[in-house]
Amino acid sequence: xxxxxxxxxxxxxxxxxxxxxxxxxxxxxVMEIAAARLPKLGGVFIQMExxxxxxxAIIGGxxxxxxxxxxxxxxxxxxxxxxxxxxxxxEVPCVIVNVMRSGPSTGSPTGPSQSDVMQAKWGTxxxxxxxxxxxxxxxxxxxxxxxxxxxxxxYRMPVIILYDxxxxxxxxxxxxxxxxEVEVINxxxxxxxxxxxxxxxxxxxxxxxxxxYGEGYRFxxxxxxxxxxxxxxxxxxxxxxxxxxxxxxVDNNRDKICKNEEFYLDDAExxxxxxxxSAKSAKFAIKELRKQGIKAGLLRPLxxxxxxxxxxxxxxxxxxxxxxxxxxxxxxxxxxxRVARGRCEVKGVLRAxxxxxxxxxxxxxxxxxxxxxxx
Amino acid sequence: xSSQTEETKPLAKKKKKVPFDYxxxxxxxxxxxxxxxxxxxxxxxxxxxxxxxxxxxxxxDIAVISGIGCSSRTPGYVDFNTLHTLHGRAIAYATGVKLAxxxxxxxxxxxxxxxxxxxxxxxxxxxxxxxxxxxxxxxxSIYGMTSGQSSPxxxxxxxxxxxxxxxxxxxxxxCNLAKAAGATFVARGTAYHFQELxxxxxxxxxxxxxxxxxxxDACPTYYGRFNKYKTATEMMEKIEKEGTxxxxxxxxxxxEELEGKLLxxxxxxxxxxxxxxxYNKLIERVQKK
Numbered sequence: 001x002x003x004x005x006x007x008x009x010x011x012x013x014x015x016x017x018x019x020x021x022x023x024x025x026x027x028x029x030v031m032e033i034a035a036a037r038l039p040k041l042g043g044v045f046i047q048m049e050x051x052x053x054x055x056x057a058i059i060g061g062x063x064x065x066x067x068x069x070x071x072x073x074x075x076x077x078x079x080x081x082x083x084x085x086x087x088x089x090x091e092v093p094c095v096i097v098n099v100m101r102s103g104p105s106t107g108s109p110t111g112p113s114q115s116d117v118m119q120a121k122w123g124t125x126x127x128x129x130x131x132x133x134x135x136x137x138x139x140x141x142x143x144x145x146x147x148x149x150x151x152x153x154x155y156r157m158p159v160i161i162l163y164d165x166x167x168x169x170x171x172x173x174x175x176x177x178x179x180x181e182v183e184v185i186n187x188x189x190x191x192x193x194x195x196x197x198x199x200x201x202x203x204x205x206x207x208x209x210x211x212x213y214g215e216g217y218r219f220x221x222x223x224x225x226x227x228x229x230x231x232x233x234x235x236x237x238x239x240x241x242x243x244x245x246x247x248x249x250v251d252n253n254r255d256k257i258c259k260n261e262e263f264y265l266d267d268a269e270x271x272x273x274x275x276x277x278s279a280k281s282a283k284f285a286i287k288e289l290r291k292q293g294i295k296a297g298l299l300r301p302l303x304x305x306x307x308x309x310x311x312x313x314x315x316x317x318x319x320x321x322x323x324x325x326x327x328x329x330x331x332x333x334x335x336x337x338r339v340a341r342g343r344c345e346v347k348g349v350l351r352a353x354x355x356x357x358x359x360x361x362x363x364x365x366x367x368x369x370x371x372x373x374x375x
Numbered sequence: 376x377s378s379q380t381e382e383t384k385p386l387a388k389k390k391k392k393v394p395f396d397y398x399x400x401x402x403x404x405x406x407x408x409x410x411x412x413x414x415x416x417x418x419x420x421x422x423x424x425x426x427x428x429x430x431x432x433x434x435x436d437i438a439v440i441s442g443i444g445c446s447s448r449t450p451g452y453v454d455f456n457t458l459h460t461l462h463g464r465a466i467a468y469a470t471g472v473k474l475a476x477x478x479x480x481x482x483x484x485x486x487x488x489x490x491x492x493x494x495x496x497x498x499x500x501x502x503x504x505x506x507x508x509x510x511x512x513x514x515x516s517i518y519g520m521t522s523g524q525s526s527p528x529x530x531x532x533x534x535x536x537x538x539x540x541x542x543x544x545x546x547x548x549x550c551n552l553a554k555a556a557g558a559t560f561v562a563r564g565t566a567y568h569f570q571e572l573x574x575x576x577x578x579x580x581x582x583x584x585x586x587x588x589x590x591x592d593a594c595p596t597y598y599g600r601f602n603k604y605k606t607a608t609e610m611m612e613k614i615e616k617e618g619t620x621x622x623x624x625x626x627x628x629x630x631e632e633l634e635g636k637l638l639x640x641x642x643x644x645x646x647x648x649x650x651x652x653x654y655n656k657l658i659e660r661v662q663k664k
Contacts, residue, residue, distance in 0.1 A: 018475055039661045044474045044654070049500040053467035056460065056497075060440075060471025063458065064479070068471070086461055213456035214476040216435050220402075220451060222459035231405060231451060232459075 004029035010145025017043030018068040020057035027099035030071035051076035055083030065212030071097035085124035091156040111354025112165035115328035129250035132305035138172035150185040268297025271319040285362035316340035325349035413595035413607025415566025426576035444486040446513030463493030502556035506650035515594040523597030534601040549589035560586035561643035567615035
């Protein structure tokens with residue numbers, strides 16, 4: 001099965017029944033599969049007039065009570081940023097898939113890249129939280145898509161699945177779990193009388209139950225700063241409270257949201273911090289290095305936002321250097337530097353020529369850098 | 376003392392006959408609205424609420440969705456399922472809501488800038504799809520919320536803050552645009568002819584498919600001030616009353632008499648299949664296989 005197909009299947013497994021999208025390479029297969037499968041599942045597929053319309057429609061669909069998703073790539077993702085902010089502010093669950101291509105602008109449509117990691121976090125304006133998942137295999141894409149929906153429903157916010165063209169178009173044999181085998185989380189619906197319902201009710205803590213339109217709870221949703229009843233406010237105290245709460249609901253749950261894989265890390269003297277496809281090359285490189293007697297290990301984040309600060313901090317205390325291979329000219333490497341705070345050397349292995357990072361490059365960066373010179 | 380007065384003069388006896396009770400539809404505590412004195416948006420809102428009542432749609436089954444701008448503040452005041460979205464995007468959000476909850480009667484309240492400039496693409500494609508929704512364009516020919524810039528319906532030669540020497544650009548005719556794009560119900564009303572507007576909106580809400588209602592309104596604060604209209608009443612009379620003629624009246628008028636006047640009433644109706652009806656047929660077809 002192809003990566004993009006596994007992503008779509010993961011979405012259906014998670015209960016996604018609404019897809020609105022606009023064609024863009026290399027994400028289009030996700031949409032094509034949604035077009036073919038959703039009517040059979042009794043769901044809704046619609047091809048919108050552009051990416052802005054697509055994200056708008058899935059937010060509307062989610063407010064109508066359906067788990068909703070769209071898929072896009074760099075330029076389309078840029079167009080979706082305002083809608084992404086709207087979903088953050090209004091706390092409407094939805095999933096956005098960004099199959100990264102090389103850029104900026106139209107760039108190289110079929111060239112893989114990892115250059116949207118910062119856009120995924122900082123693309124929309126204002127202070128807001130972000131949950132971004134970075135699967136690196138076809139099987140993982142399935143599971144992480146289910147997890148994306150679960151996190152989105154749980155924390156009432158948009159969740160982004162970020163992978164590159166190679167993961168999207170790669171074919172691998174995968175096992176599809178039986179229904180019920182993997183946990184599927186649904187948003188909490190209100191059970192109070194409709195006249196007592198507040199869409200951002202503080203009595204539930206940071207995340208309130210979310211009603212659907214047309215089910216007896218008449219409520220208001222706006223992209224303006226609002227109070228717990230959902231109506232616009234200019235009250236500075238309420239604005240600050242809402243802004244803080246949005247950040248807090250992710251910050252306070254970092255441990256539950258962050259997910260990492262460790263590979264030969266126990267005794268590692270050199271750490272590699274790699275996500276997505278680059279992590280595949282890193283694994284290969286580490287096996288080779290181990291054969292040479294070099295103690296290298298991998299920390300692979302499946303959640304890149306919120307940034308896995310705790311794990312990187314621990315790693316920085318353990319190793320002499322952290323190597324960060326990325327298909328961009330330096331994005332996450334700066335985050336690793338920030339968290340490492342000079343405790344160890346941090347070195348990017350970067351390229352933006354639409355070629356994947358090769359294991360040899362990672363090996364060379366370690367052996368050729370004086371950490372472990374090859375004899 | 377006041378309580379004595381109340382006792383001796385029970386309110387019930389003094390109570391005037393209320394022809395229409397708006398209170399069930401208005402959210403207590405959310406008024407006063409933000410609209411300026413002389414603005415017709417409040418009149419349009421009254422016509423809308425009366426029209427909703429006459430169609431008999433339950434409040435729980437109505438969704439009012441808007442973008443950004445003066446007219447787009449409407450959802451905040453009315454007690455339905457309401458959504459105040461991004462500038463220009465109301466129709467795209469409405470599309471999602473309607474597809475996810477088909478039983479809802481979706482009403483989009485948008486302005487001329489919101490619907491026809493930034494939202495122009497969504498507007499024409501909604502008309503093309505013929506998904507069941509009402510698109511009310513509160514058309515005052517100017518951007519009110521951002522203080523008076525030219526919009527796609529600002530008449531050529533008129534003054535705005537971005538058309539200081541007279542707007543150079545030709546204008547969109549909302550109704551012609553909607554019809555050409557495929558809307559199956561196209562009508563025009565004005566805030567001045569509020570009873571007629573109520574009837575048009577009643578028809579629009581009952582229509583199955585995309586219904587576009589262009590509502591000529593006047594912005595005395597900006598358009599009026601820049602263009603030398605002395606009062607809001609004068610604007611209403613010149614722009615809405617004298618600037619329009621009903622379809623019926625127009626039949627008796629010469630082309631010279633009709634010059635420069637906008638037609639009022641239901642201008643176009645067709646019974647092309649509605650989007651969801653077609654989509655449901657598709658679901659039925661593919662599930663049989």
